Amino acid sequence: MDEHLSSSLLIALIGGIVDLDSTATWQFMISQPIVAAPLTGLFLGNIFGEAAAGLKLGLMVGTILQLLWIEQLPLGMNVPPDAALASVLSVALGFIAGRSYETYAEREVCYTVALLFSVAMGLLGRSLDMFVRRVNTNLDAWVCQRVEDNQLWSVAVGHTLGGFLTFSKAFIFCFLVVWLGVEPLKYFTQTLSLKHSSGFIVVQGLLPAIGFSVLASMVLKNRQEVRVFIIAIVIFTFLPAKIWLGIGAALLYMWRKSAEGGSGA
Amino acid sequence: MRNLSRLMLARIAFRSFFLQSSWNYRGMMSMGFLYAISPALDQIHQSTHAREGAYLRHLEYFNTNPYFSSIVMGVTLALEERLSRGEIGEDIIHDTKEGLMTACAAVGDGLFWDSWRPFIAVAALTFAFGNYLMTPLIFLALYNLPHLYFRFAGVYWGYREGTHVIRSLRGFRFPQIRQNLRYGTMIMLAYLIPNHVNLHTPYLLTNLPLEYFYFGEKVVQGIGALFLVTLGTIAYRARIDVLMISFLLMVCALVFFHWGILI
Numbered sequence: 001m002d003e004h005l006s007s008s009l010l011i012a013l014i015g016g017i018v019d020l021d022s023t024a025t026w027q028f029m030i031s032q033p034i035v036a037a038p039l040t041g042l043f044l045g046n047i048f049g050e051a052a053a054g055l056k057l058g059l060m061v062g063t064i065l066q067l068l069w070i071e072q073l074p075l076g077m078n079v080p081p082d083a084a085l086a087s088v089l090s091v092a093l094g095f096i097a098g099r100s101y102e103t104y105a106e107r108e109v110c111y112t113v114a115l116l117f118s119v120a121m122g123l124l125g126r127s128l129d130m131f132v133r134r135v136n137t138n139l140d141a142w143v144c145q146r147v148e149d150n151q152l153w154s155v156a157v158g159h160t161l162g163g164f165l166t167f168s169k170a171f172i173f174c175f176l177v178v179w180l181g182v183e184p185l186k187y188f189t190q191t192l193s194l195k196h197s198s199g200f201i202v203v204q205g206l207l208p209a210i211g212f213s214v215l216a217s218m219v220l221k222n223r224q225e226v227r228v229f230i231i232a233i234v235i236f237t238f239l240p241a242k243i244w245l246g247i248g249a250a251l252l253y254m255w256r257k258s259a260e261g262g263s264g265a
Numbered sequence: 266m267r268n269l270s271r272l273m274l275a276r277i278a279f280r281s282f283f284l285q286s287s288w289n290y291r292g293m294m295s296m297g298f299l300y301a302i303s304p305a306l307d308q309i310h311q312s313t314h315a316r317e318g319a320y321l322r323h324l325e326y327f328n329t330n331p332y333f334s335s336i337v338m339g340v341t342l343a344l345e346e347r348l349s350r351g352e353i354g355e356d357i358i359h360d361t362k363e364g365l366m367t368a369c370a371a372v373g374d375g376l377f378w379d380s381w382r383p384f385i386a387v388a389a390l391t392f393a394f395g396n397y398l399m400t401p402l403i404f405l406a407l408y409n410l411p412h413l414y415f416r417f418a419g420v421y422w423g424y425r426e427g428t429h430v431i432r433s434l435r436g437f438r439f440p441q442i443r444q445n446l447r448y449g450t451m452i453m454l455a456y457l458i459p460n461h462v463n464l465h466t467p468y469l470l471t472n473l474p475l476e477y478f479y480f481g482e483k484v485v486q487g488i489g490a491l492f493l494v495t496l497g498t499i500a501y502r503a504r505i506d507v508l509m510i511s512f513l514l515m516v517c518a519l520v521f522f523h524w525g526i527l528i
Contacts, residue, residue: 035401136289159300162287199522205463213497232455237487246456250449
């Protein structure tokens with residue numbers, strides 16, 4: 001089978017499974033960008049014999065998309081942008097199109113353009129989600145009618161059809177975008193002159209600040225916490241960037257606050 | 266007297282993983298709820314007429330937190346058994362289910378969506394920025410510990426304790442847990458901001474002696490990141506869309522790059 005067709009089918013399968021997890025089933029959170037993107041990178045990298053490169057690209061994309069849409073939740077009627085599909089497509093398009101470039105800078109630009117394109121695809125994915133939910137509403141009416149006629153088997157059929165629709169939507173969408181999108185992406189990246197397009201690497205480095213802002217808005221509730229937060233940022237600016245330092249400090253602060261709460265009660 | 270076996274309850278917990286497969290704008294999770302508990306309903310209600318009534322009863326609107334849904338399922342099944350023995354009326358099931366789904370939605374959404382997911386996401390991001398390739402596995406393993414616990418234990422509690430399950434849930438002290446998770450998220454975020462917003466300017470390279478360069482870079486990065494995050498937070502709190510903020514940042518970054526202020 002043609003290599004491009006087989007990788008498009010693989011991405012479609014991953015997209016379908018990952019999209020099922022985002023709301024329809026399981027909700028183990030494999031649909032979160034921090035998981036979905038590295039997973040795609042790993043599988044795709046395996047096909048081309050570059051598993052480590054795929055995984056690293058997946059982590060980079062997953063980190064940015066996780067931060068960008070961290071506050072988006074599928075609560076009640078709210079349908080958030082499809083971060084799962086955006087993650088899968090961003091890695092797939094970036095990895096496949098990026099393989100044709102020789103230099104690091106060209107590949108990075110290609111990854112960033114793929115990321116921006118996939119954010120738009122995530123928004124389109126939201127519209128498709130809403131369409132599936134409308135079809136499900138018709139399915140629900142059909143099931144209610146059947147149950148009233150004592151055809152109880154219709155519940156399992158209707159419910160399974162709903163899940164099948166979600167999978168099919170993501171499968172077809174991912175397949176078409178990857179199958180048709182790689183060449184236009186390559187063409188677009190080539191039209192950017194390298195001098196100007198290197199600015200995209202600067203953009204990539206600054207984008208996490210947006211997610212950090214959203215998170216800060218979510219967690220900071222009063223002035224005292226803002227003060228503690230700024231002091232902590234200043235301290236961490238001067239300390240070496242060690243992961244265990246960040247996690248250790250967080251656990252220590254949680255333990256201290258917990259003890260304060262316990263003694264105060 | 267309880268008639269449902271542990272195996273049946275485990276089967277229901279397993280089916281609850283598919284709760285939202287047919288999410289729709291009328292009943293929301295109603296079809297998923299009915300699908301999950303239908304094997305137990307078939308066992309509880311032997312006559313065709315009672316079974317059909319039970320199915321229609323649970324096709325009514327249902328919406329709650331998916332991880333806490335198994336608690337509602339357990340309680341509902343305990344009540345269905347009592348209904349089959351003629352101890353209660355249908356309205357009790359309706360009212361209890363409605364009250365419980367609202368309570369579970371409030372507690373579950375607050376715990377999982379508002380606290381646990383951001384906390385684990387920030388912890389995973391800390392590893393991801395450090396290029397730990399096992400990050401996705403760390404995220405999945407940590408996130409799903411309480412998820413699977415509530416999915417499987419919830420249906421047993423609900424079935425065993427019935428409407429008293431609310432008292433057991435109170436024992437978890439969810440508000441304190443949420444507050445502590447928020448504090449943890451805040452400190453990890455404070456670690457990420459100065460270390461992982463990549464902001465570089467050529468002026469340090471040209472104006473600073475090499476031995477002070479690394480220190481200068483860190484300070485500029487820390488101050489710049491704090492400034493950017495403050496601006497972003499103000500914009501987000503002013504209800505500007507995240508994608509619009511990202512777009513503005515992108516334009517500014519490209520302009521500064523063009524002028525040679527950022528590299």
